Amino acid sequence: MTERSSSFERILVGVDFSDTADEVLRVARSRFPGAELRVVHVVDARAVGVPDLSSGSLMPVTPGRDLTDALSHADFARLTPLLQDHEQGDILVGDPATALVEDAARSGADLIVVGAHNRGALERFFVGSVAEQVVRRAHVPVLVVKH
Structure with missing residues (x-):
């Protein structure tokens, strides 16, 4: 059995494919060597939309099974290169904070690692922060990596 530097053996690492994702993975791997990552x-089902060519913005659509399956498949192709040997990867669909907290409980994670973005106060007020919501809802410790 491998000796570990901490009591955390199963770690859930939430990534969003932003610049923060690489740093979140680096921190998780370096601080918890030997842990199962x-x-x-999480594909945010609330934010699914299609381009509105007249305005250049996204028109919201009701996410159907085909759309969320297509998004999940595309995101899994982006996730796979981030994984190292013996690391598991998965794509979930739903509210990111809720999905991460529920998956941590389901998978038996004893730590959640997520990134935090530098958002303005107004955006945080209206949108909130996934990291903040995870910290509030999780039943295990949460390590927030600030970028």
């Missing part, structure tokens, strides 16, 4: 990306 489960790297998860």
